Amino acid sequence: MKKVIVLCAAAALCLSLLSACGNSGKPEEKKVDLAAFAQTVQENHEFASLDRADPADAEFGAIMLENNYPGLKDLELEQLEVYLPMVSFSGGELALAQAKSEDDAAKVKKIFQARIDAKSTEGPGNYPEEVEMWQRSAKVVVSGTYVMLVNHGDSEAIISEFNALFS
Numbered sequence: 001m002k003k004v005i006v007l008c009a010a011a012a013l014c015l016s017l018l019s020a021c022g023n024s025g026k027p028e029e030k031k032v033d034l035a036a037f038a039q040t041v042q043e044n045h046e047f048a049s050l051d052r053a054d055p056a057d058a059e060f061g062a063i064m065l066e067n068n069y070p071g072l073k074d075l076e077l078e079q080l081e082v083y084l085p086m087v088s089f090s091g092g093e094l095a096l097a098q099a100k101s102e103d104d105a106a107k108v109k110k111i112f113q114a115r116i117d118a119k120s121t122e123g124p125g126n127y128p129e130e131v132e133m134w135q136r137s138a139k140v141v142v143s144g145t146y147v148m149l150v151n152h153g154d155s156e157a158i159i160s161e162f163n164a165l166f167s
Contacts, residue, residue: 013153031143032165034079034096041085041094041161048091051085051149055115069095072111078145092137092152099142099145118152 042050054061055073064084065073072080078098085093094111098104119126119134138151143158143166150158 010059019107032146032167034081034146036096037162037165038081038083038094038096041150041158044106044161045152045158046091047083047094047152048085049087050092050094051086053084055080066160069111070117072097072108074105075107077104077108092133094152094158095149097147099147102145105142105145108147109140109142112147115149116140116151 053064053068055065056062062073065082065153068084072082078100079096079098080092080098083094085091095115097105097108099108116134116138120131120138122128122131133153134151135146137153137155138149139155140147140149140158141162142148143163146162146166148159148162150162152158
């Protein structure tokens with residue numbers, strides 16, 4: 001009888017260990033290809049000439065990122081797609097990131113919001129028309145570990161498209 005109780009207890013312990021290895025209750029985050037989404041957005045919505053700021057390009061991309069999104073290149077991100085105008089006044093801007101955690105996503109959101117704040121005030125390098133566009137059209141949205149900054153006349157439509165990626 002003692003052996004049966006010990007075997008039952010051992011089996012219960014094994015089952016409890018196996019159940020602990022399962023999902024922690026959080027649903028699996030959907031994987032999204034940000035480069036493909038950025039391409040689709042630029043094809044479906046007219047942006048002025050935007051160039052990708054590639055963090056691997058030390059001569060151009062990394063410098064553009066640091067000048068416009070200070071601190072972003074220092075974060076460990078799963079994906080990063082940033083498209084900037086090469087002239088000061090433009091028809092928009094698009095930045096997308098996938099962080100490794102929701103805490104890092106909050107840091108990305110803060111960096112993206114700082115970009116909006118910097119471009120939404122009059123000052124050196126900010127033309128009045130540009131300031132008005134940033135005030136009216138620039139938005140930051142977050143879905144789990146994914147973060148997007150969009151500055152475009154169709155921002156609301158682009159935000160809907162971004163949110164649809166996760167539904």
